[in-house]
Amino acid sequence: MKKRRKSKRPARRRAASKTGKLPKGAVTQTVVLRAREGQETLLEAELRALVIPSRREEGCLRFDLHRAEEQPGTFLLHEVWASHEAHQKHRNLPHFLRYNARKDALLASREATFWKQIL
Secondary structure, three states: OOOOOOOOOOOOOOOOOOOOOOOOOOOOEEEEEEEEEOHHHHHHHHHHHHHHHOOOOOOEEEEEEOOOOOOOEEEEEEEEEHHHHHHHOOOHHHHHHHHHHHHHHHEEEEEEEEOOOOO
């Protein structure tokens, strides 16, 4: 019988149970970002660079990047965090600070909303 190796990475909490219910205290943030004209490719690259390090953060339950089908310069970040505190820690990490320092030159608009699951 083969022994399974233990992972060096800490176990991640699952985003939802089989019922789809998030853990108590979890928050969802949606962010709609519209690129300045001519900055679509650079904005997408900056957003792509956020995904993997953000997914590895403790407290990140989900971090997905979407592009609008009919508006290629419009992006949606769908983020689920274990708590507001976990999200706040995310905003102080190097990969986010790098994006934050560059975003003003790339964005025409940004709309962010926090959500709490009710069912």
